[in-house]
Amino acid sequence: MRVVVPFAPERPKTRLAPVLGEAERAAFARAMLGDVLSVLSTLDRERAVSVDPLVLSTAPIDCEVSVAVDDRPLTSAVNDRLPASGGDDPVAVVMADLALATPEALARLFGPDADVVVAPGRGGGTNALVVRDPAFRVDYHGASVRDHRRIARDADLSLAHVDSFRLAADVDEPADLVEVLLHGEGEAPAWLAEAGVSVVAADGRVDVERSSG
Template sequence: MKALIPYKKKNAKSRLSPALTLEEREEFVELMLRDVVSSLQEAGVKEIDILTTPDNGVPKDLQATVVLNEHDLNEAINEYLSHEQKPILIIMADLPLVRAEHIKEIISKTEDVVIVPGKGGGTNIIFVKDPSNFHVKYYGSSFLNHCNIANDRKCSVYVYDSFLLSTDIDEPHDLVEIILHGHGNSREYVTERFDMETGMARAKIAYSDA
């Protein structure tokens, strides 16, 4: 099997801008990518492809292959899938809570497709045994899209239920989960910059909205 990580650094994560500057966000997405790659490697995944555009600058020291494609996310991934024979694990770069154990468990499932739902209808990881018999459709409610596509292709589906993997880091309140449940580079980065505010409601990171 191979892992595919779509990656965008340039002006990434604009919804985090109340908490992090542009420069910080670009630094932070690279650290999250490093944590995702580390967990994949720890799980024994040997082939890791990072799908990106030429202006995004994947760090050279990562043991991964950079695949360049100027098209949008769906088109770029679908072009990639159409040329692949091996099972492909598509994992988002903003999942720093992923651990090697998650990856091992996902790739050991016997179903044709494993879908890991994200908050708000997203697909944070999808593992496709036969990439030539599948296509992706991110955005909108991609979780439902991918369930429907699998159904149309007569693929069996396992929905992998994980809080840590449902937590893609998109909005400021997601950062607190890194303090609570994270590890590696991204946790160090967040804990250096933010305190946790707790009370009767959900904990949040403390930052000035000004």
């Protein structure tokens, strides 16, 4: 399956600024992209799901897989890569900041035989989806999971949801780093640990702190 991975290498993850500097945020975003691509590669190698990855980047990057540069807004750039007519192959869209993704979690995305398969993100987002019908188009603005349900319903398409914590946990804010450190299995948690970011529990809340060393 063609798997499109949108990525914005310029000024990424600005909401992580309380914990990481600008160059660090760029490096960490790249580590998360590497983890997502690594999971896709594992899936292709071990699980008999044929995966053809394409990084859809807002600017040129060096990458071990194919890159298409498209600086338009996310919705337009993704829609141009979705199936355009009935005979086209299905296309998956998987966000580059799913640092908790595993081969098992993504295999569940590719499994259901529905026209559209959605993995909701926290806060109303759509972190991953599979599109098998050219009548479907994405709209990533706002509470996109609600819009995607409506778009599928209006086009009379079958829709399946994937109930996955790992696919719901995109990484935007410092609190999200807790999830990466507790549940991540790739380069991203190792990168954070190397940078001195760790999990702390205080007053019944769990957060991250950064050592000054």
